[in-house]
Amino acid sequence: xxxxxxxxxxxxxxxxxxxxxxxxxxxxxxxxxxxxxxxxxxxxxxxxxxxxxxxxxxxxxxxxxxxxxxxxxxxxxxxxxxxxxxxxxxxxxxxxxxxxxxxxxxxxxxxxxxxxxxxxxxxxxxxxxxxxxxxxxxxxxxxxxxxxxxxxxxxxxxxxxxxxxxxxxxxxxxxxxxxxxxxxxxxxxxxxxxxxxxxxxxxxxxxxxxxxxxxxxxxxxx
Numbered sequence: 162x163x164x165x166x167x168x169x170x171x172x173x174x175x176x177x178x179x180x181x182x183x184x185x186x187x188x189x190x191x192x193x194x195x196x197x198x199x200x201x202x203x204x205x206x207x208x209x210x211x212x213x214x215x216x217x218x219x220x221x222x223x224x225x226x227x228x229x230x231x232x233x234x235x236x237x238x239x240x241x242x243x244x245x246x247x248x249x250x251x252x253x254x255x256x257x258x259x260x261x262x263x264x265x266x267x268x269x270x271x272x273x274x275x276x277x278x279x280x281x282x283x284x285x286x287x288x289x290x291x292x293x294x295x296x297x298x299x300x301x302x303x304x305x306x307x308x309x310x311x312x313x314x315x316x317x318x319x320x321x322x323x324x325x326x327x328x329x330x331x332x333x334x335x336x337x338x339x340x341x342x343x344x345x346x347x348x349x350x351x352x353x354x355x356x357x358x359x360x361x362x363x364x365x366x367x368x369x370x371x372x373x374x375x376x377x378x379x380x381x382x383x
Contacts, residue, residue, distance in 0.1 A: 187216055188345040191315030193224040193276050195268060198311030199337050201225070202302035204325040205241070206312045207249050208341050211294045216349040218242075218289055220258075220282035223299055224342035226270040227310040228263065228277055234301060234310055236261070238281050241298035248324050248334050249296040256284035276313050286347070297343065300329060315342035 188210050199206050221240065228234040238258030243249035258281030266276045279301075289295060301310045305328045312323075323339045326332075 185346065185348075186222075186344045187218070187347045187349050188212070190320065190343050191318060191340065193266070193268070193270075193313040193342040194316050195271050195276060195313065197314040197339060198226055198270070198272075199314075199323060199325060199339055199341070200307060200309060201299055201312045202310050203305055203307035204327050205298045205300045205329040205331070206323055206325050206337075206341065207241075207243065207296040207298040208323050208343060209245065209294055209296050209321045210345060212289050212291060212349070214291045214349065216289050216347055218283065218287040218345050218347040220260075220280065220346045221297060221299075222278055222280040222344045222346070224266070224276055224313040224315075225279050225301065225310060226272070226274060226276050226313050227308070228279070228301070229265075229274055230309075233308050235303050237301060237303045238279065239300040240281070240283065241296075242287055243296040243298060245294035245296060248321075248336075249298065249326075249331070252331075253295070254283065254285065254287050258282065259284060270311075270313060272311075280346075282346075296324070297345070298326075305329060312341045312343075315340045 190208060190210065238261050240256060240258055241249075241252055242254040244251045244253055261279070261281045264278045264280075266278055268276050270276050299312065302308055317340050320340070323337045323341050324334050325337050326334055
């Protein structure tokens with residue numbers, strides 16, 4: 162009976178931790194390197210992402226600078242998901258960011274002030290198909306006057322560089338040759354992969370530890 166109880170507890174703990182893999186960070190384009198950035202008030206800034214398996218994207222976190230200057234940010238967060246055709250193409254989803262929060266990272270940006278993590282939920286979940294490339298677009302103002310709020314850069318990786326549209330007309334795309342710091346939240350099936358996909362919390366490792374513990378118990382009770 163003792164063995165059965167421990168078995169149940171170990172399995173429950175393992176499954177509990179595995180469940181935390183859902184509704185978490187499922188894509189990470191890299192953290193902020195503080196070196197540069199691109200204005201997201203006069204321009205709509207975009208970055209690409211993809212998954213090797215179908216996933217549900219529920220929101221995003223982007224690293225920005227300039228929002229703490231007096232009167233510089235009016236609290237607006239607009240987002241778009243574009244299809245890909247060697248850059249942003251058709252709009253697949255868009256809206257105003259929900260449940261917006263800002264967190265001071267405590268790290269200085271090279272130009273002025275601190276960098277902030279700006280997180281928001283999508284109006285509706287976005288179903289990303291396996292193998293497709295998409296573009297996340299953000300705009301941080303109620304108009305297209307320049308207020309110098311910047312999407313902060315990340316170190317280079319295997320994905321495409323950022324592409325921007327001045328005035329948000331989406332007919333004047335320009336490659337700004339920068340990589341930007343952001344991540345995506347959502348849910349996925351365990352076992353997805355890809356160069357920038359974040360693996361689920363170590364469900365298999367936990368299962369292995371649980372099995373090792375059960376083996377030890379079995380030896381002690383044999």
